[in-house]
Amino acid sequence: MVDYKKEYEAVANKFAIEGEILEICPYGEGHINLTLLVTTDKKRYIMQKMNTRVFPDPDNLMRNICGVTEHLKARGIETLSVVPTKAGEPFLKEEECYRVYDFIENTVTYQTAGSLEVFRNSGKAFGEFQNYLAEFDASKLTETIKRFHDTPKRFADFKVALEADVCGRAKDCEKEIAFVLSHENTYGKVMEGLKDGSLPLRVTHNDTKLNNILMDAETGKARAVIDLDTVMPGSMLFDFGDSIRFGASTAAEDEKDLSKVHFDIDLFRAYAEGYCGAVKESITEKEAELLPYGSYLMTIECGMRFLADYLAGDTYFATKYSDHNLVRARTQIQLAGEMENRFEEMGKIIAEILA
Secondary structure, three states: OHHHHHHHHHHHHOOOOOOOEEEEOOOOOOOOOOEEEEOOOOOEEEEOOOOOOOOOOHHHHHHHHHHHHHHHHOOOOOOOOOEEEOOOOOOOEEEEEEEEEEOOEEOOOOOOOOOHHHHHHHHHHHHHHHHOOOOOOOHHHHOOOOOOOOOOHHHHHHHHHHOOOOOOOHOEEEEEHHHHOOOHHHHHHHHHHHHHHHHHHEEEEOOOOOHHEEEEEEOOEEEEEOOOOOOOOHHHHHHHHHHHHOOOOOOOOOOOOOHHHHHHHHHHHHHHHHHHHOOOOOOHHHHHHHHHHHHOOOOOOOHHHHHHHHHHHHOOOOOOOOOOHHHHHHHHHHHHHHOEEEEEEEHHHHHHHHO
């Protein structure tokens, strides 16, 4: 059994924390960074060993986080507070890289919505996050993962994996491959809009899952948006779309029984009410028009990434069984197809909310 206090106390003491360390233990359900709860006789902190394989540029990553959180604090918004090292640096850069945040007390996170109200609140939280940062110059941010939501690039990667078919798996997913290939002409709208200026470049979170919002333990209202490693320049369609992809499905991302997997229009409406209500004053006409498309785009992009990884031999996403990535791809393709068939209904919902 790992003695976390013994192993990490010396690291924690290199940060400007208050008090004597009493305990260090694992915290949360994240899979990228090692997250530890540090308890002193004064207060609590979150310490993370940063995954520099996934995020190879920790200097610019932390510059992004500090820039965004300082902007939010200047507006009186509750957010993560970076605790500097005793040398005054935003993170510790040695053999491994570490950072520390103040622990935000009296909060909880949800893994699933559970109710329309919780999902509506999450939409409001991410919409407010977007709105509070509307005046921040997104071009000052670094892409912590290059071309993360460049869907045409993701499609090109998929075609490379398909052509190589290193594991001989293409024969097992011909239907899914055909769907991805047949929709090639639908993948470019956001990147083209960002390039020609018809879509504004914005600060985007890029991992807008429900569990990245801290909710007040008593009121259930959103307190702070967390997990800012993927804060980058992009389009609000990325954030809105990924929330819908993950949260407006009737089943888990890796549900094997596709009869259980459907796009829930009521959950879409609830999230849109929260999100669009928050960004009503800053969203452009073009962005509003493309919100339903953004939901489809983030879903099919995720599906093609799962499918490409399956074809390549499961080299990126962690899997629990041999066709795990194929199962995941199938749920996303099913959802994308249902969304595509309901674009008109989704558009009417958005128009009603923003009217």
